[in-house]
Amino acid sequence: DSGVTQTPKHLITATGQRVTLRCSPRSGDLSVYWYQQSLDQGLQFLIQYYNGEERAKGNILERFSAQQFPDLHSELNLSSLELGDSALYFCASSLGTAPNSPLHFGNGTRLTVT
Amino acid sequence: AQTVTQSQPEMSVQEAETVTLSCTYDTSESDYYLFWYKQPPSRQMILVIRQEAYKQQNATENRFSVNFQKAAKSFSLKISDSQLGDAAMYFCAYRSAYAGGTSYGKLTFGQGTILTVHP
Numbered sequence: 719d720s721g722v723t724q725t726p727k728h729l730i731t732a733t734g735q736r737v738t739l740r741c742s743p744r745s746g747d748l749s750v751y752w753y754q755q756s757l758d759q760g761l762q763f764l765i766q767y768y769n770g771e772e773r774a775k776g777n778i779l780e781r782f783s784a785q786q787f788p789d790l791h792s793e794l795n796l797s798s799l800e801l802g803d804s805a806l807y808f809c810a811s812s813l814g815t816a817p818n819s820p821l822h823f824g825n826g827t828r829l830t831v832t
Numbered sequence: 833a834q835t836v837t838q839s840q841p842e843m844s845v846q847e848a849e850t851v852t853l854s855c856t857y858d859t860s861e862s863d864y865y866l867f868w869y870k871q872p873p874s875r876q877m878i879l880v881i882r883q884e885a886y887k888q889q890n891a892t893e894n895r896f897s898v899n900f901q902k903a904a905k906s907f908s909l910k911i912s913d914s915q916l917g918d919a920a921m922y923f924c925a926y927r928s929a930y931a932g933g934t935s936y937g938k939l940t941f942g943q944g945t946i947l948t949v950h951p
Contacts, residue, residue: 720876751938761923761941774938808877817865817927818884821939823877 721745722824724809730830736797739827743790743811749773750792751812751821752784756805767792768815796829804831834859834926838942845914846950852899853909853945855924863929866900866907867939872920880922883907885929911947919949 721744731737743750752764754777763776767786778784781799786792796803806828810821835858845851857866868880883891883900890898895915899908911918924942 720878753939760943761939763938763940766938776938806875810877817929818882820879820882822879823869825874825876 720822720824722747722809722811722822724807724824724827726827727825728828728830730832731799732832733799733801735799735831736795737799737829739794739796739807739809739829741792741794741809741811741824743792743809744822747811747813747822748790749812749815749819750786750790751810752778752792752794753808753810754805755808755826756802759805761808764794766815773815799831801831804829834861834864834928834940836924836926836940836942838922838924838945840945841943842946842948844948844950845911847914847916849914850910850912851914851947853911853922853924853947855907855909855942857905857907857924857926857942859905859926859928861928861930865927865929866898867925867927868896868898868907868909869923869925869941870918870920871923871944872917877923881909914949916949916951919947921946 723742748769764778766774784794806826808826810823812819866883870878895912921944925939
């Protein structure tokens with residue numbers, strides 16, 4: 719158990735809808751990262767937060783947004799969903815932002831858009 | 833931008849044998865970290881081993897070891913005495929060590945190698 723909790727585990731929704739994925743980082747970790755894993759794109763970095771502030775942005779679509787709250791949990795909001803958004807969404811956390819600070823991954827949220 | 837390439841989509845090994853998974857990467861940076869992650873059917877990403885680019889000595893974690901060739905930008909994973917529990921998707925990943933850069937902090941993953949272990 720990595721200590722990173724993601725909810726829900728599975729989500730099925732229709733095109734055009736909006737969903738929110740939630741992540742609770744490991745106790746003591748201040749950084750949260752979001753990744754998307756799909757068959758055609760592999761594992762893609764979306765966005766990183768550190769202690770409530772956005773630190774790095776990757777291949778995140780404008781339809782997607784995220785935030786980290788004062789209690790350090792994070793939410794990834796996906797709107798105007800398309801079939802191609804179906805993927806496994808991972809959250810990871812680390813103590814800080816240093817590259818030698820290991821990332822601990824949650825079990826992911828499987829999103830299916832129909 | 834950095835890229836990570838795993839040229840073996842699938843590999844198989846007999847239980848108790850040794851297998852090597854390949855990984856190459858492209859970067860203009862001299863300071864970085866390399867990782868191997870394992871993703872079993874449970875789909876959780878598990879850190880297997882880590883290598884700092886400034887260290888010449890290859891990292892080792894029990895049955896797992898790496899062959900890090902910095903000049904060749906190669907980072908292979910060797911699994912000795914393979915066990916059934918080693919069956920998983922394995923990802924090679926790169927992480928920049930340059931603070932303030934656009935790549936700082938994020939992990940860049942390869943496409944993954946599916947490892948099958950035969951009893």
